[in-house]
Amino acid sequence: MTSPADLQQLLRGVALRVTRPRIAVLGAVHAHPHADTESIISAVREELPEASHQAVYDSLRVLTNAGLVRRIQPAGSVARYESRVGDNHHHVVCRSCGTVSDVDCAVGDAPCLTASDDHGFSIDEAEVVYWGFCPACSTAGSRP
Amino acid sequence: MTSPADLQQLLRGVALRVTRPRIAVLGAVHAHPHADTESIISAVREELPEASHQAVYDSLRVLTNAGLVRRIQPAGSVARYESRVGDNHHHVVCRSCGTVSDVDCAVGDAPCLTASDDHGFSIDEAEVVYWGFCPACSTAGSRP
């Protein structure tokens, strides 16, 4: 759990204005990792019932640009957000229920960052998504 | 270039009915790797002007499920399709213009497939997306 004062510090640390919606959004992302926008809107409204969905979308974009939250969007999913930033971690996604879990990098510190042939691209990030079935869906026979 | 006869063979090989729209869609995906759905619709209509967009969407889904084409969807992008399937290759995506290029796997044959902690998931695929700037956008000063 991150206190409002800590969240405020985070915002000031990146030169962003401190507003109630931003505090609430940042808190919600900390409290609910990998939540989609709608879940974040619900969480925000528990403490700030009047918050508009637009304010949440705006806040998420601002916070993402500032590097305070990270946006992830597995194929076929809506956008999800997490507060764990700055490290080189990846995700495993359940094909059945969409659950996302964090995965530390498999092969050392900066793995996969060296593409075999980069086609002249200047690459700054390697994103890894593992696809499979979560424990619950595996045992529930949800696998095709 | 893949001939209509070859495409027909591919369809029969996976027990799919051979229809004009499917041949055209499969041909378009072969001819335009990483094309989005709208581009594929345009390409299909060059040889089959009456094809509905729904037929293209349906064909793409069926072909994807059958494993004849692969659907990729980098974060923030619409769905794109390619005919290179069955090998373990990944993609590099330009942050500026969205161009996608193929990248062979960096670290051996089945890289990254061993997550450090899989949280009990049964993982069947590791998808890698490299993010950066393509040669054109790098030199054009499009980088922020």
Next chain:
DNA sequence: TCGTTTTCTTGACTGGTTCAGGAAAAGAGC
């Protein structure tokens, strides 16, 4: 406290994708 700038609210809108029902086509069996 004031004034400027940024942010939030309200409300409408966009665009890729999907849903639904009837018409047409593919393929199996005769």
Next chain:
DNA sequence: GCTCTTTTCCTGAACCAGTCAAGAAAACGA
């Protein structure tokens, strides 16, 4: 070939996450 059943395609409408726009409210430096 011809017919019948099943699958697929077409037309048209709907969905929904996300965005755009304009005015009101809030943040914060002076």
